[in-house]
Amino acid sequence: MADAGTGKAPRGAPPAGGGSMDGLLATKEIVVACGPGGVGKTTTAAAAAVMAAIRHGSKVLVLTVDPAKRLANALGLDGIGNTEHRVPDEAFRSAGVKPRGQLWAAMLDTKESWDALIAHHAPDDQTRDEILANPLYQNIAGRFVQSHDYIAMERLYEIHSASDYDLIVVDTPPTRNALDFLDAPQRMADFFSSRLLRWLIVPYRSRLVNVATKPFYQIADRILGTEFLADISEFFILFQSMYAGFVERSDAVGRLLSDRRTTFVVVSTLEAVPLREAEFFAEQLTNRRLHLGAIVLNKVLPDYLRGAAGASVAESMKERAEEFAAQLSPTLTLVDPVLGDIDQIARVLTEVADGYLNFQVVALREMEERSSLSVVPDVLATVPFFETDIFDLAGLIRLGEQIWD
């Protein structure tokens, strides 16, 4: 059996469940956790990073986008923006483990990252300050969603280039479409090298005499108004000095994602809608020749809900609730006389049986979904439904152990 992480396993149709997360994380440098919203992506990414730090003796960074407050606290990220921050060994000790490696964590601050990127590419301080102060820039960097996709990948590139970590686990931002962040570097490159951008920064007078661009300006003027158009032009004229840098950088970010040291972990639940989205995403990764390392199925209902024996027990409890209640009454009365009420016991038995049968419907639906999975990667991990929220290291370790072997 080829190890999942060596990259030797053929892409596309590797044998199911042959590899382990352990092997995958031991051999890759970048793990990108992706998938639909609301499936526990952030928690899964954090759990994978925690496990790698505990078991592999490596220096691991988890780069998260928007963690739940309690999770952020657990990772020591509260109020810390872009700065990478070491999770103290003390935190591990209180969770009852001694890590062999180190766990670092950072949260992505979109605005701060954009500003840093501008500072990096700007030819001089004046251009930098003018761009940072430009209202259009502030809108693009702070408010508009596509910019998050790009900056997350850009930041990953920057951290990876500094070579400080053995493994970087990155959580992807919630996007309209899970694929957006994959396209982001290319879109950014296209944007800055496009002919339209050059049209926009042509001085205003020469626009009106240029036959090719005249219709464009006429329509754009009518829709947006000349003044706004002038604002846009001014902004991109400022940006002009940085095009080359931006395009080059976007290309590099794109290359890093398809590098063999990078792998993708698709997280989903077994609910129909998110699972279809996750499946589509996994297919796209394969089509783009990106490495689909694992699929993690989260919040899966426990096995005991699917037994045929359980169903027949529940059916009989429901049908003969009164009769059983009468039989059980003496046992319960011994504990406390008020608990011996036969009607009450019968109600409880019926509720319990109904609860089981209800959950069984969902559990069987989940298994059906799982068996119809069209893409099966080397590592297919299933995480059971945890009754309580995961908000500390101990919880992350509990989850991590489920996906590890």
Add this chain to the structure above:
Amino acid sequence: MTALLDLKLVFVTGKGGVGKTTVASAMALFASLRGKRVLICEVDAKGDVAGFYEAPPTGFKEREVLPDVFAMTMDTEASLREYLKLQLRIPVIGRIGPLAKAFDFVATAAPGVREILTVGKLCYEVRERNYDLVVVDAPASGHIIGQLAAPQAINNLVKVGLIRSQTDWMLDILSDPAATGLVAVCTPEEMPVTETIELAVRVREETTVRLAAVVVNRVLPELFGRQEEEVFDVLGSSEALGRLNELVGGDAGPVLDAARLAVTMRRTRSTHLDRLRLSIDGAIPMLYLPYLFTRSHGLRTTRQVAASLGEELGY
């Protein structure tokens, strides 16, 4: 306060995965059953709305998917084309290739253009009174603010021009509490609740739209009352369980485990619900929809959710 279904324009939002599209589809269906002519518009073009009605894929041109329920998918480029045709009387030449490209570019570069075309199309349908109610399966809570605030943002950024002159009437519709409302959908879980609380604050501070309702989806049933729970606990003791096993002629353990799981899940969730109730203005209605133990999703589920929604709305 205007009742939810008497509004003209309802944006339904929520964190990814909470059932935003389910709720939007059910709301449109329920309104149609109450005799309204409804348009449901999907803004994130994922094609889920069609699935909830078991209808063929929808496009920019609306189509009647159920009696009095019309469905469409937002397409900002098509919206621009319609706008140019209607408002500017700019002739549309074929597939307006170069314009489409130019538009795509400007929309990427100039913040708010895409958003304004989306909101513009929706407000237009309201203004023209083509429907009694327009339900929007809006972007997830992280993105909805940008959408709703777009007319105001454009007003601030663009001083003149046609877009500017168009934003005023849109703002009138969006700011009218008797016409427009936002519905935030969440589940009783940590992140969805947190996001909803944050959303409520941002809607108030950054937009002119009012939060008309919070829908809590997938609420688990309460299995037991307090004393029943004691009965249940004792049933789990080795003595009672042994007796129960004899009676049912099998292992009742898993059945009790399932109930225990349900009880714990509900308990964890109710702490999040409490947090939500404490943080949301008491004047905003909270609607609770039950967790559905169904085999699959489709029109049947949409009908069930619509019925629950109707009950919660007091019909």
